Amino acid sequence: MNFLQFMMMNRQQVLDLTLEHITLAGVATLLAALVGIPLGILITRVPQLSKPVLGGANIIQTIPSLALFGFLLPAPWIGARGGRLAILALALYGLLPLIRNTYAGIQGVDPAIVEAGRAMGLTDRQLLLQVELPLASGVIVAGVRIAAVLSIGLATIAAAIGAGGLGEFIFRGLAMVNNQVILAGAIPAALLALLVDFLLGRLERRLGTLRLKT
Amino acid sequence: MTASPSRVSDTVKSAIEFDHASFDISGRPLLHDLVLSVKQGETLVLLGRSGSGKTTTLKLINRLLLPTAGEVRVNQKPTAEWDPIRLRRSIGYVIQDGGLFPHFNVERNIALVPRIEKWPQPQIDARVRELLITVGLSEDLLSRYPSQLSGGQRQRVGVARALAADPPILILDEAFGALDPITRSEMQKEFRALQQRMKKTVIFVTHDLREGLLLADRIALMEEGKLVVDLPAHEFSRSGDPLVRAYVEAFSALPDPNQIDREVSR
Numbered sequence: 001m002n003f004l005q006f007m008m009m010n011r012q013q014v015l016d017l018t019l020e021h022i023t024l025a026g027v028a029t030l031l032a033a034l035v036g037i038p039l040g041i042l043i044t045r046v047p048q049l050s051k052p053v054l055g056g057a058n059i060i061q062t063i064p065s066l067a068l069f070g071f072l073l074p075a076p077w078i079g080a081r082g083g084r085l086a087i088l089a090l091a092l093y094g095l096l097p098l099i100r101n102t103y104a105g106i107q108g109v110d111p112a113i114v115e116a117g118r119a120m121g122l123t124d125r126q127l128l129l130q131v132e133l134p135l136a137s138g139v140i141v142a143g144v145r146i147a148a149v150l151s152i153g154l155a156t157i158a159a160a161i162g163a164g165g166l167g168e169f170i171f172r173g174l175a176m177v178n179n180q181v182i183l184a185g186a187i188p189a190a191l192l193a194l195l196v197d198f199l200l201g202r203l204e205r206r207l208g209t210l211r212l213k214t
Numbered sequence: 215m216t217a218s219p220s221r222v223s224d225t226v227k228s229a230i231e232f233d234h235a236s237f238d239i240s241g242r243p244l245l246h247d248l249v250l251s252v253k254q255g256e257t258l259v260l261l262g263r264s265g266s267g268k269t270t271t272l273k274l275i276n277r278l279l280l281p282t283a284g285e286v287r288v289n290q291k292p293t294a295e296w297d298p299i300r301l302r303r304s305i306g307y308v309i310q311d312g313g314l315f316p317h318f319n320v321e322r323n324i325a326l327v328p329r330i331e332k333w334p335q336p337q338i339d340a341r342v343r344e345l346l347i348t349v350g351l352s353e354d355l356l357s358r359y360p361s362q363l364s365g366g367q368r369q370r371v372g373v374a375r376a377l378a379a380d381p382p383i384l385i386l387d388e389a390f391g392a393l394d395p396i397t398r399s400e401m402q403k404e405f406r407a408l409q410q411r412m413k414k415t416v417i418f419v420t421h422d423l424r425e426g427l428l429l430a431d432r433i434a435l436m437e438e439g440k441l442v443v444d445l446p447a448h449e450f451s452r453s454g455d456p457l458v459r460a461y462v463e464a465f466s467a468l469p470d471p472n473q474i475d476r477e478v479s480r
Binding site: 112113115116117118119120121122123126130131134135210 | 276278299300301302303305307309313314315316317326327330375
C-alpha cells in the first residue's frame with residue numbers, strides 16, 4: 001500500500017485531524033494576537049515595561065515545547081483537556097513574535113509623521129488608530145505570520161498530550177514504525193504551514209506598501 | 215540688542231508671547247530666556263542656523279514642549295493652561311516636505327482636522343475644494359497618495375492641510391526647505407500673496423535670509439538658543455550686528471566663476 005492509497009483510505013480521518021489542527025493553531029494564534037498586540041502597543045506607551053515584557057516572552061520561547069506541555073498539565077481546568085492545554089501553550093509561544101513585531105512596527109513609524117499628527121491636534125488614541133497602527137500593520141502581520149507558522153509546526157507535538165491534530169498520525173506512525181503513517185501527518189501539516197505562510201506573506205506585502213507611500 | 219514687549223504697539227493684541235521662556239534637556243539649554251512677541255496678523259520669521267533653537271521655539275507655541283522656565287502665552291493664555299488638543303487644532307503646522315500621512319490620499323490628508331473636529335461631510339468636501347484652489351492644486355490630485363506627488367505638490371497639500379480648519383495662527387518649520395530653488399521661489403511668492411489675503415499670525419522658521427526678507431514683517435535672528443536681534447524686515451540688512459552682517463554677506467551675491475581660483479583650470 002503506497003502513501004496515496006493510505007491517504008485515500010483514511011481521507012475522513014485525515015480531514016478531521018487537519019481541521020482539528022487548524023483549530024488548534026488558529027485559536028492559539030488568535031489568542032496570541034489578542035494578548036500580544038495590545039501588549040506590544042502598551043510597551044510603546046510605557047517604555048519602562050518593554051524590557052520585562054519582551055524578556056518574559058523571550059523566556060517562554062526558550063522552554064522546550066514538550067516541557068511546556070508537561071508544566072501546564074497539572075494546571076486546573078486547562079490541564080483537564082488536551083486541546084485547551086495545547087492552545088494555551090501554542091498561544092504562549094506566539095506571544096513573542098507578536099509583541100516584538102507590534103513594538104518594532106510602531107517604533108519604526110517615521111517620527112516626523114507622528115509629530116506632525118500630534119501637532120495637528122490628534123489625540124493619543126487617534127494617533128494610534130489612524131496613524132501608527134495602519135503604518136505598522138505590515139510589520140504586525142509579519143508577526144502574525146511567524147506565530148501562525150510556528151503554531152502549525154508545534155501543534156503536531158500537541159498530539160503527545162492527547163490534543164489531536166495531525167500529530168496523531170506522526171506519533172502513531174512512530175509507534176508502528178510506519179513511514180506512510182508519519183507522512184500522512186507530516187505532509188498535510190507542512191502544506192498547511194506553507195499555505196498560511198504564503199497567504200499572510202501576501203497580506204504583509206500589501207500592507208507594507210502603506211509605509212512606502214511617503 | 216534684544217526686543218522688549220514694549221516695542222509691540224498696544225492697538226493690536228499680541229497673539230503669541232514668550233515671557234522669559236527657556237527650555238533645557240537634562241541641564242543643556244536649547245532655548246535661553248526668550249522674550250519675544252508676535253502681533254495678530256503679523257508674519258515673524260525666525261532666522262538662524264541649525265541648532266539655534268528655532269524649532270524648539272516653535273514647539274513651545276503648540277505645546278509639543280512646555281517651557282522649563284518662564285512662560286509662553288497664546289492669545290494671552292499660558293500654554294500650560296491650554297488644553298493641548300484644542301491649542302494645536304487652532305494652530306496650523308507645516309513642516310519640511312509636508313509631513314503628510316503616507317497612507318492617506320490628498321483628500322484625507324487635507325480634511326484631517328475638519329474630520330477629527332467632526333464637521334459635516336458636505337462642509338468638509340466644500341472646504342477641501344476651496345483649499346485646493348487656494349494653494350493652486352487640481353482636483354484630479356484628490357485621490358493620489360503623497361508618494362505620487364512632486365515635492366512642490368506635497369508642500370502645497372501640507373499648506374492646505376494646515377489651513378483646513380482656518381486656524382488663526384500658522385507655524386511653518388523650514389516649510390519649503392526640501393524644494394528645488396525654482397519651485398521654492400514660486401511657493402514663497404504664492405505664500406506671501408496668500409498671507410496678504412488671509413492675515414493670519416505666522417511664525418516662519420528658516421535658515422534662508424532671502425526667504426526671510428521676502429516673507430517677514432519682522433525677523434528674529436537666533437543663535438545658540440538665544441535671540442540675537444529682533445527687527446522689522448526692512449531694517450534687518452542695515453543692522454550693524456556682526457552675526458547679521460555675516461548672514462547678509464553669506465547671501466549677498468552669486469559667486470562669479472571667473473573670480474574663483476581653480477587648480478584644475480590651470
